[in-house]
Each structure stands twice: as C-alpha cells, then as structure tokens.
Amino acid sequence: MVTIPFACAECNAILSDDQDQCNHCPTSPVSRDWQGLVIVFNPEMSEVGKRMGVTRAGSYALKVNVR
Ligand SMILES: [Zn+2]
DSSP states (O other), X not given: OOOOOOXXXXXXXXXXXXXXXXXXXXXXXXXXXXXXXXXXXOTTTOHHHHHHTOOSOEEEEEEEOOO
C-alpha cells in the first residue's frame, strides 16, 4: 500500500513522506486530500507553474481540499 503524502494548502507543494508540515508555510494546514500532481522543473518557463504562482521547482497538487 502506498501512503499518500501531505500537500500544503497554502502553496500546494507536495511534501516528502516524512514531512507533515510545509517548510515554507509553517502555519498553514496540510492535507492528504488533494488532486492532480504537477511537477514543475522550471517555474519561470512553466505555464502551469505561473498560473499556480509557483516560484520553486518541485511537485505540486492542482487542488488541495482542507476540511
Ligand atoms: Zn507551503
């Protein structure tokens, strides 16, 4: 069984398996309920990255649901 990693509700970053809090948003909620994985290699060159306001390369969720 694969464990779903947390995604940050603030910047949509998908956290590594051992993280339960975003490094960049220490006060924002995280959620395992997210959809749509986007990998941004070069935020300046990526249309999706620009649209999502991504400034760092990495994996992002398109949508994060927080209860
Ligand atoms: Zn974050």
